[in-house]
Structure formats: C-alpha cells, structure tokens
Amino acid sequence: MKVKELALDGIVRQNPALKLVLGTCSILALSNEAINGLGMGAAVTFVLICSNLVISILRNIIPDKVRIPAFILIIATFVTVVKMLLYYLGSKSAAIMGIYNAMGVFLPLIVVNCIILARAESFASHNTIGLSVMDGLFMGIGYTVALTLLGAVREILGNGSIFGVALWNFKIAFFTTPAGAFMTYGMFIALFTFVYDRIVRKQKLGGAKILKPKTTEV
Amino acid sequence: MKKILTPSVKCVLTLVIIAVVCVAALAILNDLLYVPPDFSAFSNAYEAEYDQVEVADVALTSGKVLLAVEGSDSQGKQLVGLYIESAGYGKAKAFTVIIVLEKDTGIILGSYIKEQGSSAAPYDYDESKLAVLNGTNVADIVPKDPEMVVTGATHSSYAVMNAFVTAQEYYQAVYGE
Structure with missing residues (x-):
C-alpha cells in the first residue's frame, strides 16, 4: 500500500517536473529530442535511487549541522559515477555517445538539481532504506516520463521525427528553440494541472480517495 | 576521548570520512571504466x-x-x-x-x-x-x-x-x- 502511495506521489501528485516544477534548466535544455529526455531521465533516476539509498543508510550517522554538505558530497559522487559510466558505454555504442554529448554540461549539473537534494532532505534522511529507494525510483520515473513526453512533442513538431525516426517533412522550427521549450513546458504544466484538478474534484464529489492530494509523510 | 569528540570535530570527521570513501569508490570505478584514448x-x-x-x-x-x-x-x-x-x-x-x-x-x-x-x-x-x-x-x-x-x-x-x-x-x- 505504501509503495502504491509512493508511486502515485512520484508520478502524479508530486511529479517533479509538472507539479513541483523542479530541475527546469535541464528540462528546458534537454527536451529538444525524446531520446535526450529519456537519457537525462535515466541519469537522474540512477542518481536519485543511489543517493537516497546511501543517505537513508547514513541518516542516523550524519550530524544535522553538516547534512547538506554531506548530501552534496554523496550526490556529486553518484553524478560522477553516471558520467564515467555513460562515457564508458558511449565508447562501445555511438548512440549512447550521442546522448552523452547532447547532455553536455547538464550531466555534471545534476549535482545541483533541486529534485535530488529535495528528496534527500525531505524524504531519504527521515525514512527507511526500502522506502527511500522506492521514492527515488518513482520520482525518477515521474521526471523521466515528463521529460520524454515533452521531448517527443517538441521533436515531432520541431523536427518532424520521433526518437530520430523521420515522420514527415512538416516542421515548425520554433519548437526547437528555447522559446519553444518554455511554451511547450508551460502548456504541459497547464494541461497536467487541468486534468489533475478535474480528477481530484470528481473524486471528492464521488468520495473516491486514490488521487486525493496528499503530502508525503516525512 | 569524549572531550576530543566535540560536536564540531564530529561534524568535520564525518565529512572527511564520507569524502575519503567517495574518492576511494571513484578511484576504483575510474580504474574499471577507464577508456584509453582512441587514435x-x-x-x-x-x-x-x-x-x-x-x-x-x-x-x-x-x-x-x-x-x-x-x-x-x-x-x-x-x-x-x-x-x-x-x-x-x-x-x-x-x-x-x-x-x-x-x-x-x-x-x-x-x-x-x-x-x-x-x-x-x-x-x-x-x-x-x-x-x-x-x-x-x-x-x-x-x-x-x-x-x-x-x-x-x-x-x-x-x-x-x-x-x-x-x-x-x-x-x-x-x-x-
């Protein structure tokens, strides 16, 4: 039951990209293509799971006064691991090297991504190992789904392709620009909020509980 | 021993230990995942x-x-x-x-x-x-x-x-x- 709650929190109720609006720099920069969104999402998910795991293990050892520097140290280590791993895999596969190159500076900048520090501070440092890993996984999935969908829409409209496969010749170059990123992201948030609010209102009237707004227990 | 381990020393020690473990883990991984330059x-x-x-x-x-x-x-x-x-x-x-x-x-x-x-x-x-x-x-x-x-x-x-x-x-x- 707790896992279901965490899944709903991570993917819907507290979706980091569409509900909490965290990590927007990388969302805007890497949503130009669906594959870049998927790659970035996978990297963030890996860091979220690993950092939540280690922080949860050390939650009773790390003194409160130095918890933030300690969290940053742990997060930075896992970001470096992701960077090394992607480069290693990229040396074996040109497709992965393409994603690695597309991520550019945003890969090391995962260290300062608000989603990861927020989950470490608000969840992993107060909860058990299992729950913290689950929280990292579902938050990562929520971020990845949002980023990939955003990337897919921008790629279809801006490049006339999806995951690099050409669909048609119709292209609206605006969607490949930063302004296009802002607009598409704004539309996504608006649509998500509209649908979410409608469902919540319906459930309130009907007495259902599944999507009732709720903050994660800490 | 208790006198030496003041809260400040404990904080610094914790950070140092975490940093050393992180660096050691990265050094091992770097060795495992090293990609030699390709000419x-x-x-x-x-x-x-x-x-x-x-x-x-x-x-x-x-x-x-x-x-x-x-x-x-x-x-x-x-x-x-x-x-x-x-x-x-x-x-x-x-x-x-x-x-x-x-x-x-x-x-x-x-x-x-x-x-x-x-x-x-x-x-x-x-x-x-x-x-x-x-x-x-x-x-x-x-x-x-x-x-x-x-x-x-x-x-x-x-x-x-x-x-x-x-x-x-x-x-x-x-x-x-």
Whole structure:
C-alpha cells in the first residue's frame, strides 16, 4: 500500500517536473529530442535511487549541522559515477555517445538539481532504506516520463521525427528553440494541472480517495 | 576521548570520512571504466600506429591544434599526426581535420575531414588532388585557385585550406629547422 502511495506521489501528485516544477534548466535544455529526455531521465533516476539509498543508510550517522554538505558530497559522487559510466558505454555504442554529448554540461549539473537534494532532505534522511529507494525510483520515473513526453512533442513538431525516426517533412522550427521549450513546458504544466484538478474534484464529489492530494509523510 | 569528540570535530570527521570513501569508490570505478584514448581516426588519414604527444605552444594563424600524435608506419616511416580545428571562412564554420605528415620532410601524407562546419554546399573532398598540397613551405600550400583542390564549396575549401596551413605552420615551428 505504501509503495502504491509512493508511486502515485512520484508520478502524479508530486511529479517533479509538472507539479513541483523542479530541475527546469535541464528540462528546458534537454527536451529538444525524446531520446535526450529519456537519457537525462535515466541519469537522474540512477542518481536519485543511489543517493537516497546511501543517505537513508547514513541518516542516523550524519550530524544535522553538516547534512547538506554531506548530501552534496554523496550526490556529486553518484553524478560522477553516471558520467564515467555513460562515457564508458558511449565508447562501445555511438548512440549512447550521442546522448552523452547532447547532455553536455547538464550531466555534471545534476549535482545541483533541486529534485535530488529535495528528496534527500525531505524524504531519504527521515525514512527507511526500502522506502527511500522506492521514492527515488518513482520520482525518477515521474521526471523521466515528463521529460520524454515533452521531448517527443517538441521533436515531432520541431523536427518532424520521433526518437530520430523521420515522420514527415512538416516542421515548425520554433519548437526547437528555447522559446519553444518554455511554451511547450508551460502548456504541459497547464494541461497536467487541468486534468489533475478535474480528477481530484470528481473524486471528492464521488468520495473516491486514490488521487486525493496528499503530502508525503516525512 | 569524549572531550576530543566535540560536536564540531564530529561534524568535520564525518565529512572527511564520507569524502575519503567517495574518492576511494571513484578511484576504483575510474580504474574499471577507464577508456584509453582512441587514435583510430588518424588511421583514416594514414594507416599507422600512433601515440599521443604533448601539443606545443605555438602561435598559429589559421586554426589550432587540438591533439598531436607521433607514430610510424609498417615501413618504419616516422609520422606526425595533427587533429586540427581550422578557422572558419565566410559562411563555413570551423572544420576539424586530421592531417598526417612525414616527420622528416613535412610532406602531407594524408588527411581526413572529421567534422564539416556549416556551409551552403557539401564539401566535395578529392583526395587525388592532395598532392598539390605537399611541401614544407606554407606559401606552397595556399592554393591560387580553390578549384585546384575542391569543387562545389568555395568557403568550405578555404576553411579546409586553413587546416593545411595550420598543419604546416605547426610542423615548421616544432619540427622544422
């Protein structure tokens, strides 16, 4: 039951990209293509799971006064691991090297991504190992789904392709620009909020509980 | 012992221990995931075995040397390989070109365009005309007519010529007399 709650929190109720609006720099920069969104999402998910795991293990050892520097140290280590791993895999596969190159500076900048520090501070440092890993996984999935969908829409409209496969010749170059990123992201948030609010209102009237707004227990 | 472990010392010690463990873990992973530099692109310009050498600090007019290698071919010919980013010309942005020269004479033995800068037309590279670029004098390799070397993209041809000029300037400064 707790896992279901965490899944709903991570993917819907507290979706980091569409509900909490965290990590927007990388969302805007890497949503130009669906594959870049998927790659970035996978990297963030890996860091979220690993950092939540280690922080949860050390939650009773790390003194409160130095918890933030300690969290940053742990997060930075896992970001470096992701960077090394992607480069290693990229040396074996040109497709992965393409994603690695597309991520550019945003890969090391995962260290300062608000989603990861927020989950470490608000969840992993107060909860058990299992729950913290689950929280990292579902938050990562929520971020990845949002980023990939955003990337897919921008790629279809801006490049006339999806995951690099050409669909048609119709292209609206605006969607490949930063302004296009802002607009598409704004539309996504608006649509998500509209649908979410409608469902919540319906459930309130009907007495259902599944999507009732709720903050994660800490 | 309790007196030494004041809260401040405990905080510092915790951070130091975490940092040491993180560095140790990264060192091990770095060893496991290390990817040795790949010089196979140089073999596209001229088939040989290459090793990286330090890039000399030389003033160049038409581009910059990103990577330098030295090697020898199967007949024992000593080679110098340069990975050059040429200065763009007109509409053409910078090209990255690999150029291999004979170490003793400076004659260009082969070249390979790794990345083409943006240009109105695709660069129609004709390797058979490379011979006109041989020579140790920079003046020899500036084409009087771009059509001597390439066809189709004048701006691109100059961008690539900049790479050849850079190679010769670098060779003269580092290996020339």
